[in-house]
Amino acid sequence: MIDLVGGILAAIGASTLYSLGVALQAIEARATPARQHLRISLARNLITRARWLAGTGLSILGFPLQVVALLLAPLVVVQPTLAAGLLVLMMVGQRLLGERAGRREHIAVVAIVLGMLGAALAAPPHTTTHTGDETITWVLIALAVLATTPYLISIARRPAPSITMIGAGLAFAWSGVATKLASDDIHHGHLGLAAAWVISTAAASAVGALSEMSALQMRPAIQVAPVVFVAQTAVPIVLAPLILNERFTDTPLDGGVLAVALAVLIAGAVVLVRSPLLTGLMEGDTHSAPSGATESPSRAKREAMRSTPATAAGEPSALTTSTSPARSGR
Numbered sequence: 001m002i003d004l005v006g007g008i009l010a011a012i013g014a015s016t017l018y019s020l021g022v023a024l025q026a027i028e029a030r031a032t033p034a035r036q037h038l039r040i041s042l043a044r045n046l047i048t049r050a051r052w053l054a055g056t057g058l059s060i061l062g063f064p065l066q067v068v069a070l071l072l073a074p075l076v077v078v079q080p081t082l083a084a085g086l087l088v089l090m091m092v093g094q095r096l097l098g099e100r101a102g103r104r105e106h107i108a109v110v111a112i113v114l115g116m117l118g119a120a121l122a123a124p125p126h127t128t129t130h131t132g133d134e135t136i137t138w139v140l141i142a143l144a145v146l147a148t149t150p151y152l153i154s155i156a157r158r159p160a161p162s163i164t165m166i167g168a169g170l171a172f173a174w175s176g177v178a179t180k181l182a183s184d185d186i187h188h189g190h191l192g193l194a195a196a197w198v199i200s201t202a203a204a205s206a207v208g209a210l211s212e213m214s215a216l217q218m219r220p221a222i223q224v225a226p227v228v229f230v231a232q233t234a235v236p237i238v239l240a241p242l243i244l245n246e247r248f249t250d251t252p253l254d255g256g257v258l259a260v261a262l263a264v265l266i267a268g269a270v271v272l273v274r275s276p277l278l279t280g281l282m283e284g285d286t287h288s289a290p291s292g293a294t295e296s297p298s299r300a301k302r303e304a305m306r307s308t309p310a311t312a313a314g315e316p317s318a319l320t321t322s323t324s325p326a327r328s329g330r
Helices: 001-028 038-044 050-072 075-097 104-119 133-147 149-152 161-188 193-214 221-243 253-271 276-282 297-306 325-329
Strands: none
Touching: 001 038, 001 050, 001 075, 001 104, 001 133, 038 325, 050 075, 050 161, 050 325, 075 104, 075 161, 075 253, 075 276, 104 253, 133 149, 133 161, 133 193, 149 161, 149 193, 161 193, 161 221, 193 221, 221 253
Protein backbone atom coordinates (compact mmCIF):
# COMPACT_ATOMS: atom_id res chain seq x y z
CA MET A 1 0.00 0.00 0.00
CA ILE A 2 2.91 2.37 0.76
CA ASP A 3 4.31 1.79 -2.73
CA LEU A 4 0.87 2.41 -4.25
CA VAL A 5 0.47 5.72 -2.41
CA GLY A 6 4.01 6.71 -3.40
CA GLY A 7 3.24 5.89 -7.03
CA ILE A 8 0.08 7.98 -6.97
CA LEU A 9 1.92 10.94 -5.43
CA ALA A 10 4.67 10.66 -8.05
CA ALA A 11 2.04 10.55 -10.81
CA ILE A 12 0.37 13.68 -9.40
CA GLY A 13 3.75 15.43 -9.34
CA ALA A 14 4.42 14.42 -12.94
CA SER A 15 0.99 15.55 -14.11
CA THR A 16 1.44 18.90 -12.35
CA LEU A 17 4.66 19.57 -14.25
CA TYR A 18 3.11 18.34 -17.50
CA SER A 19 0.09 20.58 -17.09
CA LEU A 20 2.05 23.71 -16.22
CA GLY A 21 4.32 22.98 -19.16
CA VAL A 22 1.50 22.52 -21.61
CA ALA A 23 -0.09 25.80 -20.53
CA LEU A 24 3.06 27.63 -21.64
CA GLN A 25 3.43 25.57 -24.81
CA ALA A 26 -0.15 25.98 -25.91
CA ILE A 27 -0.03 29.79 -25.75
CA GLU A 28 2.78 29.75 -28.30
CA ALA A 29 1.21 26.99 -30.41
CA ARG A 30 -1.85 29.18 -30.94
CA ALA A 31 0.27 31.66 -32.93
CA THR A 32 1.41 29.12 -35.52
CA PRO A 33 0.07 29.41 -39.10
CA ALA A 34 -2.34 26.78 -40.42
CA ARG A 35 -0.13 26.07 -43.46
CA GLN A 36 2.30 24.21 -41.14
CA HIS A 37 -0.27 21.47 -40.58
CA LEU A 38 1.43 18.09 -39.92
CA ARG A 39 4.79 19.53 -41.05
CA ILE A 40 8.20 19.65 -39.40
CA SER A 41 8.10 23.42 -39.93
CA LEU A 42 5.56 23.60 -37.12
CA ALA A 43 8.08 22.07 -34.71
CA ARG A 44 10.86 24.33 -36.03
CA ASN A 45 8.64 27.34 -35.44
CA LEU A 46 7.88 26.37 -31.87
CA ILE A 47 11.43 25.58 -30.78
CA THR A 48 12.44 29.19 -31.45
CA ARG A 49 10.01 30.48 -28.81
CA ALA A 50 11.35 30.92 -25.26
CA ARG A 51 8.01 30.34 -23.54
CA TRP A 52 7.44 27.14 -25.48
CA LEU A 53 10.90 25.92 -24.51
CA ALA A 54 10.20 26.72 -20.86
CA GLY A 55 7.05 24.62 -21.03
CA THR A 56 9.02 21.82 -22.67
CA GLY A 57 11.53 21.95 -19.81
CA LEU A 58 8.75 21.45 -17.26
CA SER A 59 7.44 18.49 -19.25
CA ILE A 60 10.89 16.90 -19.33
CA LEU A 61 11.14 17.27 -15.54
CA GLY A 62 7.84 15.42 -15.19
CA PHE A 63 9.02 12.34 -17.09
CA PRO A 64 11.28 10.90 -14.33
CA LEU A 65 8.41 11.25 -11.87
CA GLN A 66 6.16 9.26 -14.20
CA VAL A 67 8.80 6.54 -14.41
CA VAL A 68 8.99 6.45 -10.60
CA ALA A 69 5.21 6.23 -10.42
CA LEU A 70 5.23 3.23 -12.76
CA LEU A 71 7.95 1.58 -10.69
CA LEU A 72 5.65 1.73 -7.67
CA ALA A 73 2.09 1.41 -9.00
CA PRO A 74 0.23 -0.38 -11.82
CA LEU A 75 -0.21 1.37 -15.17
CA VAL A 76 -3.99 1.22 -14.81
CA VAL A 77 -3.66 3.47 -11.75
CA VAL A 78 -0.84 5.76 -12.90
CA GLN A 79 -2.25 6.60 -16.32
CA PRO A 80 -5.61 7.99 -15.17
CA THR A 81 -4.02 9.65 -12.13
CA LEU A 82 -2.18 11.91 -14.55
CA ALA A 83 -5.53 13.68 -14.93
CA ALA A 84 -4.79 15.32 -11.58
CA GLY A 85 -2.79 17.90 -13.51
CA LEU A 86 -6.08 19.28 -14.82
CA LEU A 87 -6.92 20.34 -11.27
CA VAL A 88 -3.70 22.34 -11.15
CA LEU A 89 -4.58 24.02 -14.44
CA MET A 90 -8.01 24.90 -13.11
CA MET A 91 -6.52 26.61 -10.05
CA VAL A 92 -4.02 28.46 -12.23
CA GLY A 93 -6.84 29.51 -14.52
CA GLN A 94 -8.85 30.90 -11.63
CA ARG A 95 -5.89 32.95 -10.44
CA LEU A 96 -4.84 34.33 -13.81
CA LEU A 97 -8.30 34.89 -15.27
CA GLY A 98 -9.92 36.23 -12.12
CA GLU A 99 -12.89 33.87 -12.50
CA ARG A 100 -14.34 31.34 -10.09
CA ALA A 101 -15.02 27.73 -10.89
CA GLY A 102 -18.70 26.98 -11.36
CA ARG A 103 -20.86 23.98 -10.54
CA ARG A 104 -19.64 22.04 -13.58
CA GLU A 105 -15.99 22.44 -12.58
CA HIS A 106 -16.68 21.43 -8.98
CA ILE A 107 -18.55 18.30 -10.07
CA ALA A 108 -15.68 17.42 -12.42
CA VAL A 109 -13.13 17.84 -9.62
CA VAL A 110 -15.14 15.57 -7.31
CA ALA A 111 -15.41 12.97 -10.09
CA ILE A 112 -11.65 13.02 -10.72
CA VAL A 113 -10.81 12.70 -7.03
CA LEU A 114 -13.34 9.89 -6.46
CA GLY A 115 -12.13 8.13 -9.60
CA MET A 116 -8.51 8.26 -8.43
CA LEU A 117 -9.45 6.95 -4.98
CA GLY A 118 -11.54 4.16 -6.48
CA ALA A 119 -8.77 3.17 -8.88
CA ALA A 120 -6.26 3.11 -6.02
CA LEU A 121 -8.48 0.96 -3.78
CA ALA A 122 -9.37 -1.47 -6.59
CA ALA A 123 -5.94 -1.55 -8.25
CA PRO A 124 -4.65 -4.86 -9.59
CA PRO A 125 -1.38 -6.17 -8.14
CA HIS A 126 1.67 -4.27 -9.37
CA THR A 127 3.76 -6.35 -11.75
CA THR A 128 7.02 -5.85 -13.62
CA THR A 129 6.54 -8.83 -15.94
CA HIS A 130 5.21 -8.85 -19.48
CA THR A 131 3.57 -11.26 -21.85
CA GLY A 132 5.64 -12.64 -24.72
CA ASP A 133 7.83 -10.25 -26.68
CA GLU A 134 6.00 -11.22 -29.87
CA THR A 135 2.68 -10.05 -28.47
CA ILE A 136 4.15 -6.74 -27.31
CA THR A 137 5.81 -6.23 -30.69
CA TRP A 138 2.66 -6.78 -32.72
CA VAL A 139 0.52 -4.66 -30.41
CA LEU A 140 2.96 -1.74 -30.56
CA ILE A 141 3.35 -2.04 -34.34
CA ALA A 142 -0.43 -1.86 -34.75
CA LEU A 143 -0.59 1.13 -32.42
CA ALA A 144 2.24 2.87 -34.28
CA VAL A 145 0.55 2.35 -37.66
CA LEU A 146 -2.72 3.79 -36.35
CA ALA A 147 -0.91 6.75 -34.76
CA THR A 148 0.87 7.63 -38.01
CA THR A 149 -2.23 7.20 -40.20
CA PRO A 150 -2.78 10.99 -40.48
CA TYR A 151 0.71 11.35 -41.99
CA LEU A 152 0.12 8.53 -44.46
CA ILE A 153 -3.16 10.07 -45.57
CA SER A 154 -1.57 13.52 -45.86
CA ILE A 155 0.59 12.22 -48.72
CA ALA A 156 -2.54 12.30 -50.89
CA ARG A 157 -4.79 14.78 -49.11
CA ARG A 158 -5.40 16.53 -45.80
CA PRO A 159 -6.77 13.98 -43.30
CA ALA A 160 -10.08 14.54 -41.54
CA PRO A 161 -9.73 16.36 -38.19
CA SER A 162 -11.12 13.35 -36.32
CA ILE A 163 -8.36 11.12 -37.72
CA THR A 164 -5.67 13.59 -36.68
CA MET A 165 -7.13 13.91 -33.16
CA ILE A 166 -7.30 10.15 -32.65
CA GLY A 167 -3.82 9.73 -34.13
CA ALA A 168 -2.45 12.19 -31.57
CA GLY A 169 -4.09 10.34 -28.69
CA LEU A 170 -2.80 6.97 -29.93
CA ALA A 171 0.76 8.30 -30.24
CA PHE A 172 0.61 9.52 -26.64
CA ALA A 173 -0.86 6.16 -25.63
CA TRP A 174 2.14 4.46 -27.29
CA SER A 175 4.49 6.64 -25.26
CA GLY A 176 2.60 5.75 -22.07
CA VAL A 177 3.02 2.01 -22.70
CA ALA A 178 6.69 2.50 -23.64
CA THR A 179 7.29 4.44 -20.43
CA LYS A 180 5.86 1.52 -18.45
CA LEU A 181 8.13 -0.93 -20.30
CA ALA A 182 11.12 1.33 -19.59
CA SER A 183 10.31 1.43 -15.88
CA ASP A 184 10.05 -2.37 -15.77
CA ASP A 185 13.42 -2.77 -17.47
CA ILE A 186 14.95 -0.33 -14.99
CA HIS A 187 13.50 -2.46 -12.18
CA HIS A 188 15.17 -5.57 -13.61
CA GLY A 189 18.46 -3.77 -14.27
CA HIS A 190 18.15 -3.89 -18.08
CA LEU A 191 19.35 -0.33 -18.56
CA GLY A 192 20.13 -0.69 -22.26
CA LEU A 193 16.59 -1.81 -23.04
CA ALA A 194 15.21 0.92 -20.78
CA ALA A 195 17.18 3.55 -22.70
CA ALA A 196 15.78 2.19 -25.99
CA TRP A 197 12.24 2.49 -24.63
CA VAL A 198 12.93 6.06 -23.48
CA ILE A 199 14.12 6.99 -26.98
CA SER A 200 11.03 5.40 -28.52
CA THR A 201 8.88 7.29 -26.01
CA ALA A 202 10.41 10.57 -27.15
CA ALA A 203 9.80 9.67 -30.81
CA ALA A 204 6.16 8.72 -30.22
CA SER A 205 5.72 11.85 -28.14
CA ALA A 206 7.02 14.04 -30.94
CA VAL A 207 4.59 12.45 -33.39
CA GLY A 208 1.69 12.90 -30.97
CA ALA A 209 2.60 16.51 -30.26
CA LEU A 210 2.77 17.43 -33.95
CA SER A 211 -0.54 15.67 -34.60
CA GLU A 212 -2.23 17.44 -31.70
CA MET A 213 -0.97 20.87 -32.74
CA SER A 214 -2.14 20.15 -36.29
CA ALA A 215 -5.57 19.05 -35.09
CA LEU A 216 -5.88 22.33 -33.21
CA GLN A 217 -5.34 24.16 -36.49
CA MET A 218 -8.53 22.64 -37.86
CA ARG A 219 -10.83 22.36 -34.86
CA PRO A 220 -11.43 24.31 -31.64
CA ALA A 221 -9.68 23.09 -28.52
CA ILE A 222 -12.99 22.18 -26.92
CA GLN A 223 -13.35 19.43 -29.55
CA VAL A 224 -9.73 18.27 -29.74
CA ALA A 225 -8.82 18.06 -26.05
CA PRO A 226 -11.37 15.44 -24.89
CA VAL A 227 -10.63 13.11 -27.83
CA VAL A 228 -6.87 13.20 -27.25
CA PHE A 229 -7.21 12.79 -23.49
CA VAL A 230 -9.57 9.81 -23.66
CA ALA A 231 -7.46 8.02 -26.28
CA GLN A 232 -4.16 8.46 -24.44
CA THR A 233 -5.70 7.43 -21.12
CA ALA A 234 -8.00 4.58 -22.11
CA VAL A 235 -5.83 2.73 -24.65
CA PRO A 236 -2.93 1.87 -22.24
CA ILE A 237 -5.48 0.74 -19.64
CA VAL A 238 -7.16 -1.57 -22.16
CA LEU A 239 -3.79 -2.94 -23.28
CA ALA A 240 -2.47 -3.52 -19.74
CA PRO A 241 -4.07 -6.98 -19.26
CA LEU A 242 -2.95 -8.02 -22.75
CA ILE A 243 0.76 -7.13 -22.59
CA LEU A 244 1.60 -6.15 -18.99
CA ASN A 245 -0.03 -8.91 -16.90
CA GLU A 246 -2.13 -6.38 -14.96
CA ARG A 247 -5.25 -8.51 -14.63
CA PHE A 248 -8.58 -6.82 -13.97
CA THR A 249 -9.91 -10.17 -12.74
CA ASP A 250 -7.59 -9.85 -9.74
CA THR A 251 -9.57 -6.81 -8.54
CA PRO A 252 -12.95 -6.55 -6.71
CA LEU A 253 -15.95 -7.80 -8.69
CA ASP A 254 -13.64 -9.05 -11.44
CA GLY A 255 -12.71 -5.53 -12.44
CA GLY A 256 -16.18 -4.04 -12.05
CA VAL A 257 -15.19 -1.58 -9.30
CA LEU A 258 -12.07 -0.53 -11.20
CA ALA A 259 -14.02 -0.03 -14.42
CA VAL A 260 -16.56 2.22 -12.70
CA ALA A 261 -13.81 4.24 -11.00
CA LEU A 262 -11.95 4.76 -14.26
CA ALA A 263 -15.14 5.71 -16.09
CA VAL A 264 -15.98 8.31 -13.43
CA LEU A 265 -12.45 9.72 -13.54
CA ILE A 266 -12.34 9.99 -17.33
CA ALA A 267 -15.81 11.54 -17.46
CA GLY A 268 -14.78 14.15 -14.90
CA ALA A 269 -11.60 14.93 -16.83
CA VAL A 270 -13.49 15.34 -20.11
CA VAL A 271 -15.92 17.75 -18.46
CA LEU A 272 -13.05 19.72 -16.95
CA VAL A 273 -11.08 20.09 -20.18
CA ARG A 274 -14.16 21.68 -21.71
CA SER A 275 -14.27 24.29 -18.95
CA PRO A 276 -13.94 27.99 -19.95
CA LEU A 277 -11.26 28.27 -17.26
CA LEU A 278 -8.95 25.82 -19.01
CA THR A 279 -9.87 26.99 -22.49
CA GLY A 280 -9.11 30.60 -21.56
CA LEU A 281 -5.82 29.65 -19.93
CA MET A 282 -4.65 27.75 -23.00
CA GLU A 283 -5.63 30.64 -25.24
CA GLY A 284 -3.26 32.82 -23.28
CA ASP A 285 -6.06 35.14 -22.13
CA THR A 286 -4.87 36.24 -18.69
CA HIS A 287 -6.83 39.43 -18.22
CA SER A 288 -8.48 39.46 -14.82
CA ALA A 289 -12.19 40.10 -14.68
CA PRO A 290 -13.62 42.68 -12.29
CA SER A 291 -15.15 41.15 -9.18
CA GLY A 292 -18.88 40.72 -9.56
CA ALA A 293 -18.91 41.35 -13.32
CA THR A 294 -21.73 39.63 -15.12
CA GLU A 295 -19.50 38.56 -17.99
CA SER A 296 -15.83 39.32 -18.32
CA PRO A 297 -14.24 40.23 -21.66
CA SER A 298 -12.13 37.10 -21.42
CA ARG A 299 -15.22 34.92 -21.01
CA ALA A 300 -16.98 36.64 -23.89
CA LYS A 301 -13.93 36.11 -26.09
CA ARG A 302 -13.73 32.44 -25.20
CA GLU A 303 -17.41 31.88 -25.85
CA ALA A 304 -17.01 33.49 -29.27
CA MET A 305 -13.98 31.35 -30.09
CA ARG A 306 -15.70 28.15 -29.02
CA SER A 307 -18.53 28.90 -31.42
CA THR A 308 -16.13 29.60 -34.32
CA PRO A 309 -13.90 26.95 -35.91
CA ALA A 310 -10.23 27.66 -35.44
CA THR A 311 -9.59 27.94 -39.15
CA ALA A 312 -12.04 30.81 -39.49
CA ALA A 313 -9.54 33.13 -37.88
CA GLY A 314 -6.55 31.47 -39.54
CA GLU A 315 -5.11 30.45 -36.17
CA PRO A 316 -5.62 27.37 -34.03
CA SER A 317 -7.10 27.33 -30.61
CA ALA A 318 -4.63 25.64 -28.32
CA LEU A 319 -6.03 23.71 -25.39
CA THR A 320 -4.17 20.46 -24.98
CA THR A 321 -4.39 17.66 -22.48
CA SER A 322 -1.33 15.63 -23.13
CA THR A 323 -0.16 13.87 -20.05
CA SER A 324 2.93 12.11 -21.22
CA PRO A 325 6.55 13.02 -21.84
CA ALA A 326 5.26 13.47 -25.33
CA ARG A 327 5.06 17.14 -24.75
CA SER A 328 8.80 17.41 -24.55
CA GLY A 329 8.69 17.08 -28.31
CA ARG A 330 6.38 20.04 -28.78
